[in-house]
Amino acid sequence: MPRRLKWGPPLVVFAVVIAMWYAVTYLLLAPDRRFLLPPPHAIVRVAVLDRANLGELLNALLLSATVAAIGLGIAVGIGMAAAIAMSQARWIERSIYPYLVVLQTIPVLALVPLFGFWFGFGLTSRVLVCVLVALFPIVANTLFGLRSVAAVHHELFTFHRAGRWTRLVKLQLPAALPAIFTGLRISAGLSVIGAIVGDFFFKQGEPGIGILIDVYRQRLQSEQLFAAVILSSLLGVFVFWFFGFAGHRATAAWHESALEPVGRDPT
Amino acid sequence: MLEFSDVSKRFPEGTLALAGVDFAMAPGEFVCIVGPSGAGKTTLLHVAAGLQRPTEGTVRLRTDKIGYVFQDPALLPWRTVRGNVALLAELRGLPKRERLRRAADAIELVGLAGFAHHRPRTLSGGMRMRVSLARSLTLDPELFLLDEPFGALDEITRQRLGGELSRLFVARRFAAVLVTHSVTEAVFLGSRVLVMSERPGRIIGDFPVPFDHPRSPDVLFDPEFTGLAREIAACLAA
Ligand SMILES: Nc1ncnc2c1ncn2[C@@H]1O[C@H](COP(=O)(O)OP(=O)(O)O)[C@@H](O)[C@H]1O
Numbered sequence: 001m002p003r004r005l006k007w008g009p010p011l012v013v014f015a016v017v018i019a020m021w022y023a024v025t026y027l028l029l030a031p032d033r034r035f036l037l038p039p040p041h042a043i044v045r046v047a048v049l050d051r052a053n054l055g056e057l058l059n060a061l062l063l064s065a066t067v068a069a070i071g072l073g074i075a076v077g078i079g080m081a082a083a084i085a086m087s088q089a090r091w092i093e094r095s096i097y098p099y100l101v102v103l104q105t106i107p108v109l110a111l112v113p114l115f116g117f118w119f120g121f122g123l124t125s126r127v128l129v130c131v132l133v134a135l136f137p138i139v140a141n142t143l144f145g146l147r148s149v150a151a152v153h154h155e156l157f158t159f160h161r162a163g164r165w166t167r168l169v170k171l172q173l174p175a176a177l178p179a180i181f182t183g184l185r186i187s188a189g190l191s192v193i194g195a196i197v198g199d200f201f202f203k204q205g206e207p208g209i210g211i212l213i214d215v216y217r218q219r220l221q222s223e224q225l226f227a228a229v230i231l232s233s234l235l236g237v238f239v240f241w242f243f244g245f246a247g248h249r250a251t252a253a254w255h256e257s258a259l260e261p262v263g264r265d266p267t
Numbered sequence: 268m269l270e271f272s273d274v275s276k277r278f279p280e281g282t283l284a285l286a287g288v289d290f291a292m293a294p295g296e297f298v299c300i301v302g303p304s305g306a307g308k309t310t311l312l313h314v315a316a317g318l319q320r321p322t323e324g325t326v327r328l329r330t331d332k333i334g335y336v337f338q339d340p341a342l343l344p345w346r347t348v349r350g351n352v353a354l355l356a357e358l359r360g361l362p363k364r365e366r367l368r369r370a371a372d373a374i375e376l377v378g379l380a381g382f383a384h385h386r387p388r389t390l391s392g393g394m395r396m397r398v399s400l401a402r403s404l405t406l407d408p409e410l411f412l413l414d415e416p417f418g419a420l421d422e423i424t425r426q427r428l429g430g431e432l433s434r435l436f437v438a439r440r441f442a443a444v445l446v447t448h449s450v451t452e453a454v455f456l457g458s459r460v461l462v463m464s465e466r467p468g469r470i471i472g473d474f475p476v477p478f479d480h481p482r483s484p485d486v487l488f489d490p491e492f493t494g495l496a497r498e499i500a501a502c503l504a505a
């Protein structure tokens with residue numbers, strides 16, 4: 001594809017979006033209501049060029065990213081262990097899976113206040129929210145992947161008397177890798193959302209980006225509010241891209257088609 | 268080498284797949300079993316390999332060095348050709364150097380030198396089957412069981428691989444049981460052809476094939492070859 005075609009259209013769309021933004025700010029909004037949508041250059045001036053404001057935002061972003069990463073890590077550990085256990089015997093699956101589905105279907109917002117009740121209103125509870133929202137896609141995709149092994153491959157391993165462990169490590173886990181990455185990508189996005197939602201409930205300790213969003217909203221600091229919202233969505237985009245890229249690197253050499261993801265949208 | 272005495276196999280659901288299969292083969296024989304699809308050919312090989320137990324009768328094996336070539340090459344897509352060929356030695360727990368040596372030898376033997384680092388998806392169907400053959404060769408089997416190994420391939424590739432299998436048979440001196448639904452393939456490869464009935468499978472014909480291995484495609488046009496093929500086809504139809 002020529003460079004012109006590769007970069008041209010996205011840049012044009014970007015320019016149009018910015019132009020519309022300015023149009024709304026200056027043509028649609030009266031001056032006293034302009035804080036509802038401050039112009040892009042004002043956001044850059046207040047939130048990026050002011051070192052103190054930028055530092056505050058980046059520290060909060062880093063903290064939220066850390067919370068999301070720890071939550072995701074725990075979800076991956078628990079989720080993959082659960083999926084592997086369930087792949088080993090149907091009775092284990094029948095005993096565990098229903099609870100995971102229930103966990104998945106309870107509205108997160110209904111459970112979150114309980115976390116504060118049990119684990120306090122600080123970092124622990126924020127991390128737990130991430131674990132809760134990230135868990136199911138990991139389990140479902142990993143299990144799907146482990147189960148996707150072709151029957152002939154199982155026959156081959158059976159004929160050569162491979163044990164459970166060998167079968168898991170040399171056959172099932174490699175076969176599941178594309179599905180595991182699909183799950184990771186979904187869960188990573190959810191975990192970022194979880195970190196921000198958790199901030200709204202658990203405000204003790206260092207502020208995350210969600211806490212800042214709430215604070216800026218209350219103080220009508222709309223430039224910083226917009227900057228915080230944009231930064232947190234950039235974090236989500238980065239995480240989605242990162243796991244897509246890592247999955248591609250890990251499996252592109254042999255995996256032909258993308259798998260359908262299992263699990264709900266990150267909404 | 269392998270002896271079936273009056274072997275029957277009924278599946279738990281009630282399907283009678285084999286009813287009184289009876290034959291014996293000596294070391295160094297290449298036995299082709301030809302039969303219609305659904306006759307119980309795969310079941311017969313599974314029973315021979317110990318993957319399934321016979322319901323009645325006995326199977327006697329004089330070796331535990333069995334190579335099994337599935338109809339599907341069953342390659343692991345994430346492994347290279349070399350990784351796939353080395354798999355069985357790995358499952359046996361052989362040391363790495365030994366595994367790689369055996370893999371290299373086997374890859375050479377099936378004519379895939381230069382493709383060791385390719386992934387299966389970049390290979391043609393015929394080449395994948397060669398990888399599958401090479402994989403089995405690494406364990407030096409004394410008895411090869413082959414389940415319609417060329418069934419999914421085009422005529423030309425099938426002929427070529429048949430010729431190479433015949434050459435390997437001479438080079439490695441294994442015994443082989445190959446099941447197929449193609450009379451031509453059976454006569455081309457077998458030192459002996461057994462005919463299997465419709466399900467439930469029994470052996471209803473036993474024909475020695477009077478050509479030496481390795482065979483060249485010319486043999487296909489030998490009048491003796493076509494005569495024998497016609498006789499076997501008639502036995503199948505009966
Ligand atoms: N695992 C199994 N369970 C039940 N029935 C089977 C099984 N495997 C094969 N059969 C039945 O046994 C018969 C012979 O099958 P198979 O040995 O695969 O035939 P072939 O390989 O000659 O086509 C078929 O009717 C098939 O449906």
Ligand SMILES: [Mg+2]
Nearest residue numbers: 308309310414
């Ligand atoms: Mg079959």
